[in-house]
Amino acid sequence: MKHLRAMFLAPSVFFTVVLFLIPLTIIVSYSLRTRGVYGGVVDPWTIENYARLFDPLYGMIMVRSVLMSLAATALCLLAGFPTALFIVRNEKHKSLLLNLIMLPFWTSFLVRTYAWMFLLRDTGLINSALMAMGIIKEPLPLLYNETAVIVGLVYGYLPFAVLPIFSNLERLDKALLEAAADLGAKPWEAMFHVVLPLCAPGLRAAGVLVFIPCLGAYLTPDLLGGGKSIMIGNLIQNQFTTARDWPFGSAISLALMAGVMALLIVLIRRDGEEAL
Amino acid sequence: MITRRAALSIALVTGCSRSSAKRLNVFNWSAYVAPETVPNFEKQAGAKVRYSIYESNEEMLARVFSGNSGWDVVFPTHYIVPPMREQHLLADLDHTRLPNLKNLDALFKSPVSDPSLSHSMPYMWNATGILYNTNQGPAPTSWADLWAPHWKGHLTMLDDPAEVFAAALRKLGHSLNSRNPVELLAAQKEAIAQKQLLRAYLNTEVRDQAVAGDVLIAQLWSTTAQQAIDAAKHLAFVYPKEGFPLSLDCAVILRESPRQEIAHEFLNYLLEAGVSARIAETMRTATANAAARPLLTQATQSNATLYPSPETLANAEWFATITPDAQRLRDRLWTEIKSA
Numbered sequence: 329m330k331h332l333r334a335m336f337l338a339p340s341v342f343f344t345v346v347l348f349l350i351p352l353t354i355i356v357s358y359s360l361r362t363r364g365v366y367g368g369v370v371d372p373w374t375i376e377n378y379a380r381l382f383d384p385l386y387g388m389i390m391v392r393s394v395l396m397s398l399a400a401t402a403l404c405l406l407a408g409f410p411t412a413l414f415i416v417r418n419e420k421h422k423s424l425l426l427n428l429i430m431l432p433f434w435t436s437f438l439v440r441t442y443a444w445m446f447l448l449r450d451t452g453l454i455n456s457a458l459m460a461m462g463i464i465k466e467p468l469p470l471l472y473n474e475t476a477v478i479v480g481l482v483y484g485y486l487p488f489a490v491l492p493i494f495s496n497l498e499r500l501d502k503a504l505l506e507a508a509a510d511l512g513a514k515p516w517e518a519m520f521h522v523v524l525p526l527c528a529p530g531l532r533a534a535g536v537l538v539f540i541p542c543l544g545a546y547l548t549p550d551l552l553g554g555g556k557s558i559m560i561g562n563l564i565q566n567q568f569t570t571a572r573d574w575p576f577g578s579a580i581s582l583a584l585m586a587g588v589m590a591l592l593i594v595l596i597r598r599d600g601e602e603a604l
Numbered sequence: 605m606i607t608r609r610a611a612l613s614i615a616l617v618t619g620c621s622r623s624s625a626k627r628l629n630v631f632n633w634s635a636y637v638a639p640e641t642v643p644n645f646e647k648q649a650g651a652k653v654r655y656s657i658y659e660s661n662e663e664m665l666a667r668v669f670s671g672n673s674g675w676d677v678v679f680p681t682h683y684i685v686p687p688m689r690e691q692h693l694l695a696d697l698d699h700t701r702l703p704n705l706k707n708l709d710a711l712f713k714s715p716v717s718d719p720s721l722s723h724s725m726p727y728m729w730n731a732t733g734i735l736y737n738t739n740q741g742p743a744p745t746s747w748a749d750l751w752a753p754h755w756k757g758h759l760t761m762l763d764d765p766a767e768v769f770a771a772a773l774r775k776l777g778h779s780l781n782s783r784n785p786v787e788l789l790a791a792q793k794e795a796i797a798q799k800q801l802l803r804a805y806l807n808t809e810v811r812d813q814a815v816a817g818d819v820l821i822a823q824l825w826s827t828t829a830q831q832a833i834d835a836a837k838h839l840a841f842v843y844p845k846e847g848f849p850l851s852l853d854c855a856v857i858l859r860e861s862p863r864q865e866i867a868h869e870f871l872n873y874l875l876e877a878g879v880s881a882r883i884a885e886t887m888r889t890a891t892a893n894a895a896a897r898p899l900l901t902q903a904t905q906s907n908a909t910l911y912p913s914p915e916t917l918a919n920a921e922w923f924a925t926i927t928p929d930a931q932r933l934r935d936r937l938w939t940e941i942k943s944a
Binding site: 363364365366367368385386388389392449450451469471472553554555556557558562563566568569570571572573 | 660662665666669670684687688690691757760763764765766799802803804805806813816817818928931932935936938939940942943
């Protein structure tokens, strides 16, 4: 019996240790050492990399990343809620629609981001079409600004918003809506006073699932933002590439991880673990 | 079972001992050999080459720094050679095994990064200048032209701190390798002022956008610019009059490599005039090999983007190796530019 338990536990222990704990330990040890001449880390041990985090320059980048991620998250929820509601109510095609939501994951995120570049460019599909229709004379500057980054983030992470809201809505007891109607609530009143409050855990879970990857995004700000405004993910990436400062890059990564962890703890306290 | 396993391990051992003579692991930049370069060497040397590619010096360094990378020959840019040598990563080049070194262009026979070529073999080089659309007003001649307001929204700079600082420093009349904080701060101010005009910081991705017409003027590497010019007649390239950076990619043999002999053979093969000319012609890069030059097509030989005149080259400055402290300052200034 004991033997069997160990056997079933082994894979998850293996993955936790090999794919999570060991890399994490390496990053922690990197973050406490000194940068090598050309990448890598050397002795001595130091906490200087953490002290540098308090530099207002990096604080500003952090604040901007949070604001951009919040904007993307809000838009994902605004678009994700009606989408999830539509799928839940569409009994006939529910699984088809859910599969359509997942469809973009069949191609690589990089390729899809490049596709957005082709849409948003001056000579891209949107500008060409608008100019052909005579709506605009000069191409609109759609690419390489913060709006393009937010559009890219919303596009990339919208499925993560739809799915938890969907599962929450599906568990909702329909009798409650009937009760609301019996008590004289109009459909929109029932939506705001019954459905939305009951769906709050789903919305929070969706928010977290979108917000966290947005915060660490580096591909989207790079490709759609044109490298003009960096997010925390780009700052980390730069430390491992052009700046060749692995210890500082590790320290920023861990700080980001700690922030995300704190957010998760707050939410778990609130909704219980099932919310996530 | 035991006998089979024993037989296998014997096969493995003999296989290994044979492969150490007959095998070579080469790690190179993407698009840096002609399609037949490696297969021809395999035939000639009777060896098997494992060939893989990378996109940045950092990517290569991250693999090689640990030691035991398994690679024999890699291609750092010249300013990466001194730190690699200091870290004892590089094998001494045995010039008696590299008779074709005589083919090198005089300009590259004694690069600042390794004057006696004791550890690195000059391979291909490029310089940084300005790619521009010839249909849009007067042709640029200087870095200062990249600050002209009429390019607003159609101008790109390289997404690389060394290059952006090089342009700004040269515009101000300083060395592009300046480590003087006052000069660097002034250059940063220039870069921040220019940011209002910028469409984006782009590297090779700018090629297609210049061809399509989204980008009208761009700071770009000569070889990438040439690829854009090949694709679109309305594009041209100029070396700014204030002076511009030169980079030279070099082949090195790693000290850890147990296959020094065949690695030297490979380097010498790359230095053959015919081999080098084929690579330069098919990949549109600029070879450091003087003997290969006459074998290129007339059009390539007289191409002023790939092979600028000696007068133009007199204006060039080699990128220097940057110290960790200087790099840290530059990265901070760069991060400030990016978040301005």
